[in-house]
């Protein structure tokens with residue numbers, strides 16, 4: 186039989202140990218219980234790419250909503266992310282309010298992605314699936330469509346970024362895309378430039394180390410959405426137990 190005093194000291198001792206353990210004072214190197222639960226359950230990094238007006242932003246929003254409705258943790262992200270200091274420089278360049286030398290602005294676009302890497306890693310680690318509206322592929326496809334820029338040079342600043350588990354390419358001809366409204370007034374929004382961009386995307390898609398999936402973006406919004414949702418659910422399950430890779434890295 187355990188006496189009341191013994192029970193009391195046992196409970197106090199247990200509570201102190203539990204508190205110390207949860208604060209990681211005793212075994213700081215031992216993962217917490219929530220780490221154990223999350224272990225191997227990272228979120229997936231899903232990127233939507235494609236030429237202007239392909240439907241990336243529309244589909245990114247719908248995908249996040251649909252995944253949440255299915256009970257997944259999902260959040261949207263977009264690049265360029267114009268709210269940071271670097272993002273504001275890029276935004277002003279795109280809106281033609283400032284001119285920045287071509288190499289320099291390419292590096293700023295890349296820096297805008299790198300400054301979000303800690304956040305991307307943290308979200309994925311905590312089990313959140315990220316749906317990203319444009320990523321390094323846009324950066325490379327656009328700059329390498331300018332005179333005297335090689336695909337190789339353009340890729341270098343983004344080597345080592347978190348590697349997407351899935352890159353959905355929303356495929357549409359510039360003619361079809363222009364039916365969705367005239368190109369706007371931002372830099373790059375001309376039909377000739379968009380054709381060059383499409384060619385560069387095609388070259389990037391030759392890279393079989395990446396999980397590219399092409400979806401016909403000329404279909405109805407609903408059909409495009411269903412296709413992307415199916416691909417995304419499959420990759421969330423697959424990515425769960427894999428480490429996050431490094432984009433365009435050799436090792």
Ligand SMILES: Nc1ncnc2c1ncn2[C@@H]1O[C@H](COP(=O)(O)OP(=O)(O)OP(=O)(O)O)[C@@H](O)[C@H]1O
Pocket residue numbers: 235236237238239240241242243244365366402403404405406407409
């Ligand atoms: N499948 C579709 N069929 C018809 N119209 C569409 C479809 N998808 C999107 N749209 C329309 O086309 C326009 C562009 O869509 P959206 O902004 O999603 O494209 P985007 O790829 O994000 O463009 P941008 O590159 O300019 O950011 C919007 O008016 C949207 O409502």
Ligand SMILES: [Mg+2]
Pocket residue numbers: 241242243318
């Ligand atoms: Mg958009």
